[in-house]
Amino acid sequence: RLPQRIEPGIESWYNRIHPEDKERVTTGIHNAIDSGEKEWCDEYRFFRKDGSSAYVLDRGYIIHDDEGSPVRMIGGMTDQSERKRNEDKLREQAALLDKAQDAIIVRDLGHKILYWNRSAERLYGWASGEAVGQSEKELIYKDTNEYHTAMETTLTRGEWTGEMEHRNRDNLELIVESRWTLVRNEKDEPDSILTINTDLTARKKLEQQFLRAQRLESIGTLAGGIAHDLNNVLAPIMMSIGILKLNETDEKRLRLLSSIESSAQRGADMVNQVLSFARGVEGCRVSMNPMYVVRDIQKIINDTFPKNIGFKLTAPKDLWLVNADPTQIQQVLMNLCVNARDAMEGGGELTLSLENAVLDEVYSGMNPDSNPGPYVVITVEDTGTGIPRELRERIFDPFFTTKEVGKGTGLGLATGLLIVKAHNGFINLYSEVGKGSRFNVYLPATATPESAAKVAREQTQLPQGNDELILIADDEEGIRIVTEKTLERFGYRVLVARNGAEAVALYAQHGKEVAAVLLDMAMPVMDGPATIIALKAMNPKVRIIGSSGQASSGGVAKAVGAGVNHFVPKPYTAETLLTTLRKLLDPPDES
Known part of the structure; x- marks a missing residue:
């Protein structure tokens, strides 16, 4: 209910509708009446008597006479301003959460995902629409035992923090620092769990490399300390074998001495191998x-x-x-x-x-x-x-x-x-x-x-473009930049997308101009095979070159199944890319 009374009459009601909403509201009412509906409902802005604006839910029931003709409408409106403000606030907060660098996930106590922010999309590879509604436990967790342990602790203490092993869409291992917080409803009952995951995968790899370097340094110190003594042990054995073989004519004994010599040499080679690895490689080049x-x-x-x-x-x-x-x-x-x-x-x-x-x-x-x-x-x-x-x-x-x-x-x-x-x-x-x-x-x-001159001549003969527009879709910035510059240098125009979803959006805008699409098979948000399906739905004749760093990638097989016949393996040279592109754009001469 609105806090102040308003004058009766349709004109008074009409004049209080926000100018930007009037046409939509009145059109909706007329459509409901003309189509024979029994009721009408809409939400819109409505001015109170004091001039302030309220957001209302208005319901009207259409009354018909005995002949079925509409004669009047009765109903009432409910002030939804507080709900609208809360919704706007939630949208603002959600927008802020989407800008966060950490993956933020909300799930109910039955493990079903309720919220999945943009950083979660980037980290795990599933879009929000794909993840929401799925079981978080089955989607991203490698070890469900640690999941249940964290769950029990969160329900008991209200929070849990620790490191976990997750997996992304490509089933690659991720290491995250995970912070769980129990969210309660207005009755103070456990309702859901808010999870904030920070990707530690790159940092853990650096730590492993640092620890490995320390271990190798220790090995180098140890090997350097014992190498002299080991070589002193092996040297007289190997020299003695040579002397013994000079004075030996029995074939069985010669074979035995050769076996001993081979074993001693193998021991010396093993010492040198450990030293080479631990101290670095030198040698005579x-x-x-x-x-x-x-x-x-x-x-x-x-x-x-x-x-x-x-x-x-x-x-x-x-x-x-x-x-x-x-x-x-x-x-x-x-x-x-x-x-x-x-x-x-x-x-x-x-x-x-x-x-x-x-x-x-x-x-x-x-x-x-x-x-x-x-x-x-x-x-x-x-x-x-x-x-x-x-x-x-x-x-x-x-x-x-x-x-x-x-x-x-x-x-x-x-x-x-x-x-x-x-x-x-x-x-x-x-x-x-x-x-x-x-x-x-x-x-x-x-x-x-x-x-060198021959190679230079071959490079100057690389096939040129004819101002065709090429759409590049790749999640690696370095690859996008280098490929874009190369294509522009050889006479092409370029559009660039960071993932499949952006590629589809760009193709929807510029599809009539795009001559070909260079598509990475493994991208977050929307991968290569899914993008191919979307592009083919818009234009069955779209020309696509697939690229992949994994020769045995399942995405390549799916792309072939979708009708893509041209591929360039990463990393590819300019010659490979430009030649493949011209093969795609220039159909063979039937004559």
């Missing part, structure tokens, strides 16, 4: 053709690997030179080949290939370990068991091994990565469970003037 090292590895593989493992070697005749330590490079490649052998217990195919490659600014912008310039790429590929996704980030960690006790130290890949980085190179891994793994070792190369 020379300008060399990597084929010299690879030929030695080929001989070892042919002589010692099981016969059910086939071996293939490919390399160009004009392979560039690298400035490297041959022994260290052999150690890196031999370790990769041995790992490949161990992954193919039932047999398979091992391929060792070498090629010249020039990395451009686009590729190096996506891969912080690389620099633009010439490289020799050495690829070790197998058809073995593959490496599960959850292990790929850990296989280069020191002392991490999946082999049985006594069969691996966990230092092979870690030392290999250290050696390659010391040569200003890097390693890329692509793997798919059940299909095999591929390690690409990139070593900076010394290109001859002739080959």
